[in-house]
Amino acid sequence: MAPAGLYFHIPFCKQKCPYCDFYSVTRQDRLPAFLAALQQEIRRRADRAMAVDTVYFGGGTPSLCPPDAVADLLALVRTHFHLRADAEITLEANPGAVSAEDLERLRAAGVNRLNIGVQSFRDAALRFLGRIHDRAEALAVIEEARAAGFDNIGLDLIYGLPAQKASDWRADLEQALSWTPEHLSCYILTFETGTPMTRALQAGRFQPLEEERVAELFEATALFLAGQGYDHYEISNFARTPDYRSRHNLKYWHFEPYLGFGPAAHSYRQGTRWWNLADLDIYCRSLAQDRLPEGGREELSREQQVLEALLLGLRLKAGFAIASFEQRFDLSVQDTFGRLLNQLAEEGCLAEIPGRCALTVRGMRYHDSISARFAAEL
Ligand code: SF4
Secondary structure: OOOEEEEEEEOEOOOOOOOOOOOOEOOHHHHHHHHHHHHHHHHHOOEEEEEEEEEEEEEOOHHHOOHHHHHHHHHHHHHHEEEEEEEEEEEEEOOOOOOHHHHHHHHHOOOOEEEEEEEOOOHHHHHHOOOOOOHHHHHHHHHHHHHOOOOOEEEEEEEOOOOOOHHHHHHHHHHHHOOOOOEEEEEEOOOOOOOHHHHHHHOOOOOOOOHHHHHHHHHHHHHHHHHOOOEEEEOOEEEOOHHHOOHHHHHHHOOOOEEEEOOOOEEEEOOEEEEEOOOHHHHHHHHHOOOOOEEEEEEOOHHHHHHHHHHHHOOEOOOEEHHHHHHHHOOOHHHHHHHHHHHHHHOOOEOOOOOEEOEOHHHHHOHHHHHHHHHHHO
16 A cells, blocks of 8 residues: 555634635634644554655644644654655645744754745735735745745645736746745635635625636646746646655545544545544544544445546646556446547547546646536446
């Protein structure tokens, strides 16, 4: 079995961003109780035989964790799992929620990849997104991260904001590139059900950017970053060189095992997916009583596994290898999906890569609707 990735969900934020539907709370006084529970969850789920080559602190805002606590968690991981010496250890940090000293201590604790939630370098966009930081703070954190010795930095950016001009988005990208980040994640703003931003949209307080403009920005982003030498390896993700692809996130797209810890975290291993309850209090209470806070579990049917492997694989520029897919699931890609693949080729959505099934940049933009079409063929 491929080595696993460990994901730690740190469910605290200084304040909630109006577009976000990730599970997090603003009650930071609960941080000590949470960290004790998280340590207990690691001990309860220990598996010394399990090789682990990626660790990801996500959230929430993991940079709100004291660096000493991150060091303690990593020490516990080393005790209870077989953490490889060359493991990728990522932590998400938000401007306004991390200091220069924290960054130095996180680096010393063994974090070797920093993902910074910049979102935009434009103050007006940051205000619309309800972020706690401004442009100056975003720039300062990147500079401080480099000074702290981080040589593998990812920047998260959001585009497709209401009335966003292509030139504004291009300016954000150029500003990001001026730091030659090792990784860039460029996400389209989405309106998730039940968020304050979606309610404001439904109340008519702003107009979303037209779908056509969003598609143009998507293709312009891919073209511009490719021209700057970045490897567009996944729908929203770009690496300065292939070595800087997110090894942890690739596990999700390669349908490889991962274990998630913390409230709302998901795990997947050998055809089974399970997840923790999205409730900090229940999480802490369960683990204090030495019970795992599992919220649900499902055995994926063969059909579900086929579809997930296919759709996750199609998120990648390289797509998936047809021969190993056919061997794994004992089906013929041509017999099952041939008609749809021909249609996608005619629409300019299917890339021509020998032995592989992959989407073009245009196809990637429509990954969601293409996914539904694959599901209908099964
Ligand atoms: S900081 Fe991140 S996790 Fe927290 S509310 Fe904002 S987008 Fe969501």
